[in-house]
Amino acid sequence: MIRFDRVYKRYPNGREALSSVSFDIGAGEMVFLTGRSGAGKSSVLRLITLLERPTRGLVNVLGHDTQRVSVSKVPSFRRQVGMVFQDHRLLAERSVFDNVALPLVVAHTPLRETDKRVRAALDQVGLLDRIQALPGELSVGEQQRIGIARAIAPRPALIVADEPTGNLDPQLSREILGLFCRLRDAGSTLVIASHDMALVNESGARQIHLDGGRVIS
Amino acid sequence: MIGWLSRHLQALVFALGRLARAPVATLFTAVVIAIALALPAGFLLLTHSVRDVAGNATTVDLTVYFKREVPLESVQQLAAHLRQRNGIESVAVITADDALALMRKDSSLAEALGALPDNPLPHALSIHPAADASSSTSLGALRQYLTAWPEVELVQLDSDWVRRLDAILLLMQRITLGIGTLLGFGVLAVIGNTIRLEINGRRQEIEITQLVGGSAAFVRRPFLYTGALYGLLGSLLAAGIVHTAVALVAGPVDQLARSYGSQFALQPLGGQGLGLMLAVGALLGLAGAWLAAARHISRLQPRA
Numbered sequence: 001m002i003r004f005d006r007v008y009k010r011y012p013n014g015r016e017a018l019s020s021v022s023f024d025i026g027a028g029e030m031v032f033l034t035g036r037s038g039a040g041k042s043s044v045l046r047l048i049t050l051l052e053r054p055t056r057g058l059v060n061v062l063g064h065d066t067q068r069v070s071v072s073k074v075p076s077f078r079r080q081v082g083m084v085f086q087d088h089r090l091l092a093e094r095s096v097f098d099n100v101a102l103p104l105v106v107a108h109t110p111l112r113e114t115d116k117r118v119r120a121a122l123d124q125v126g127l128l129d130r131i132q133a134l135p136g137e138l139s140v141g142e143q144q145r146i147g148i149a150r151a152i153a154p155r156p157a158l159i160v161a162d163e164p165t166g167n168l169d170p171q172l173s174r175e176i177l178g179l180f181c182r183l184r185d186a187g188s189t190l191v192i193a194s195h196d197m198a199l200v201n202e203s204g205a206r207q208i209h210l211d212g213g214r215v216i217s
Numbered sequence: 218m219i220g221w222l223s224r225h226l227q228a229l230v231f232a233l234g235r236l237a238r239a240p241v242a243t244l245f246t247a248v249v250i251a252i253a254l255a256l257p258a259g260f261l262l263l264t265h266s267v268r269d270v271a272g273n274a275t276t277v278d279l280t281v282y283f284k285r286e287v288p289l290e291s292v293q294q295l296a297a298h299l300r301q302r303n304g305i306e307s308v309a310v311i312t313a314d315d316a317l318a319l320m321r322k323d324s325s326l327a328e329a330l331g332a333l334p335d336n337p338l339p340h341a342l343s344i345h346p347a348a349d350a351s352s353s354t355s356l357g358a359l360r361q362y363l364t365a366w367p368e369v370e371l372v373q374l375d376s377d378w379v380r381r382l383d384a385i386l387l388l389m390q391r392i393t394l395g396i397g398t399l400l401g402f403g404v405l406a407v408i409g410n411t412i413r414l415e416i417n418g419r420r421q422e423i424e425i426t427q428l429v430g431g432s433a434a435f436v437r438r439p440f441l442y443t444g445a446l447y448g449l450l451g452s453l454l455a456a457g458i459v460h461t462a463v464a465l466v467a468g469p470v471d472q473l474a475r476s477y478g479s480q481f482a483l484q485p486l487g488g489q490g491l492g493l494m495l496a497v498g499a500l501l502g503l504a505g506a507w508l509a510a511a512r513h514i515s516r517l518q519p520r521a
Contacts, residue, residue, distance in 0.1 A: 049428075051519060072433075079430030089425050103429035108224060150429070 001027045001158060001189050002048060007057035009043050009213075017043040019213045020057070025191060027157075030184040032200045033193040035210035041193035044210070045160050048191060049081055050074050062157055079107050082151030084161035088143045090135040096122070096146055097131045103154045121153035122146075125179060141172035148179060152188070159183065161192045165199060173199050224438070232442035235415070236450075243450070246411050250451025250498065253404045255458040257397035258486075258494055262459065264389040266484045267382075277351055281342040281363050282371040285313075291368060292340040299342070304350030304359065309343040316341060339370060401501060404451070408444050408505030415440065416513045424519040437510045441503055448502020452494045459486055459494075 002025040009018040018040045025031050033041040046052040047059050050066055059066045062080055069077050082103075090099050100121055104114040122128040125145040127138075135143055144164060151159050161180070165173035177199055180190055184205075194200055200207060209216045236243045283292055289312055296308045311319075316338045321327045344363075346356060356374055363372045416423065423436055467483050474481040486494070 075427070075430045075432040075435075077430075078428065083428055089421075089428070091422055091425060102426065102431075105227075106426060106429055106431040106435050 001025050001029070001062065002191065003058065003060040004044070004047075005058040005060075007047065007059055008055045009040075009047065009052065010055045017213050018047075018054075021210075021213070021215050022057075023208050023215060025189065027189055028184065028187055030180060030190040030192070030203070030205045032203065032205055032207045033191065033210060034195065034197065034200055034207050035216075036195065039210040040213040041195075041210055042162060043213075044208075045162050045191065045193055048158075048160055049083060050077055075106070079103065079154060080156055080158065082154065082156040082159040084144075084147050084151045084159065084164045086163035086166040088135070088147040090143055090146060090150075092135055094134075095131070096127065096133050096135070096138075099135065099146060100150045100153050103150060107154060109154075117153050117155070118149075121149040124152065124182070125149045141168055141175065144168060144172070144176060145179070148176070152183060156188075158189045158191070161190065163193055163195070165194065165196055170198075174202070177203055224435075225442075228438040229442050231439045232446055235439070235443060236446055243447075246407065246447055247450040247454055249407050250404050250447060250502075251454030251458055253400040253407070254452050254455035254494065254498055255462075257393055257400055258455055258459050258490075259462060260389065260393040260396060262463065262484060262486065262490070264386060264393055266482065267389070268386055269484065277346070277356060278375050279344040279346070279356070279360060279363070280373045280375065281344065281369055282373070283340045283342075283368050284370045285337075285339045287340065287368045289340055292342065295366070295368065296342055299344065304347050304355060305344060306347045307345045309345075311341045311343055313338045313340050401497075404448070404498075404501045405505040405508065408447050408502050409509040411447065412440050412444055412506045412509035413513050415443065416509065416517075420517060423514060423517050427517070427519040433514065436514055437507075440510045440514075441506045444502040444504075444506020444509075445499045446502065448498040448500065448505070449495060450498075451502070452498025455498065456486055456491050456494050 002023075004021050004023050007018055007021045008016070010016045021040070021044065033044055035041055043052065047054055047066065048061050050061075050069060053059075053067055062077075064077060066077075091102070094102075097118055100118045101114050104117055109117070119128060119131070122131055125148055127142060127145055127149065130138060130142065130146075135146065138146065144167075148161075148164070151161075164180075165176050168176065173196060180192065181203065184190055207217070289310075292312075293310055296310050299305055299308045313336050317330065317336045320338070321330055344359075346359065350356075350359070360372050360374055363369055426436055463483050463485055470481070470483050
């Protein structure tokens, strides 16, 4: 599903974020990227989602060598990857339905199918009753669950999450972890960057620990 | 096809919604565009009106004035002779009495003419050349031929004023083109800047859309519709301004034209003119939005 082979990433300011990073993630796995701030977790996610290209090495995601994906093909590539962000990235002026429907709308999914999938995704995160609410009317935990619903609504093969519990209290964090576990059990592949070691250990999932841009374990 | 239409309809509805949610800002932008479009449109309408009047009178005729002592019979004989000549479409005899009567009727000199003891005007011929003999060379040759007649006092080729009118019309067209081009760029700039501000205001939305797989076309489309709608609304207002202006000045212009014996009248915009204005407005709006969208959206890089 994902293969990093001796990947280097150096940013234009000269900072080397990743240095000879190699790992494989198989289909249906839930993997945590762990490490301190600046360890390179976000850079790995950015390379997976084609927000960045590697300076050197091979990044293969869903069978695509990301170095070879042309700029015009990036949107269709991203439609195969669901993304969850620490700050939710919801559109404040749009309803929950519109927010969750966005990836389906950009993929030109028929209206009836969009409606069906949005409801299914909201049902999965337990927020179907808030379908007409605006994000501002929801709690932080609910907003994060809407962010997850948006990521899973198009039924992507891969879900990546960058510090999805970073702004949540332990109770809400466990709820979100439970949600991710259910998605894994349903067959999704998840790559989650987190520095919340307690939560990561509680999940029992495989960890890729990064430090100074290198894979430590 | 249905999917394509649905996507465009969605973008159109979205753009309409954005404009409707900020009616005052939309109106101000449309008014600026309207003023920029109304000026060249008004000039163009004026040029067309003048050309239409001139078009009825641009046939170049020759007028032959005979010496006063030449009798009418001789003039009629010469007219009959001319009618046999190639390159002449018609020859009209204008007797001295007819000319005087016409002058009394149409001229402000009627009183002065009435005070004269006898008719000072000569007999004349009005010669209308055939279309295929209206070149300056042919007319020059005909003029030379007529001047050689001993009975003829003067041959007047009525082309000088036509040339002057053509020059004035050409000047008006060039001025209209110049103003139109300048103001067209102005409209592009106004719409481009408005769209740029919209893009900046919706930066987060654009970034999120790109993150979830929105293509460049998908992101750009609502802005293009917004630009086209601004142009359309602006040109509709411009048409209203031109129509109102024509309606306001048509009466006085008509009075002025009549006092000079002219049939000049300002023409209304008409359906074709309105259609052209709307098309130009929409295209300018689309072009301005495209330029802004291509420039500013490509600079927005989504961040995870």
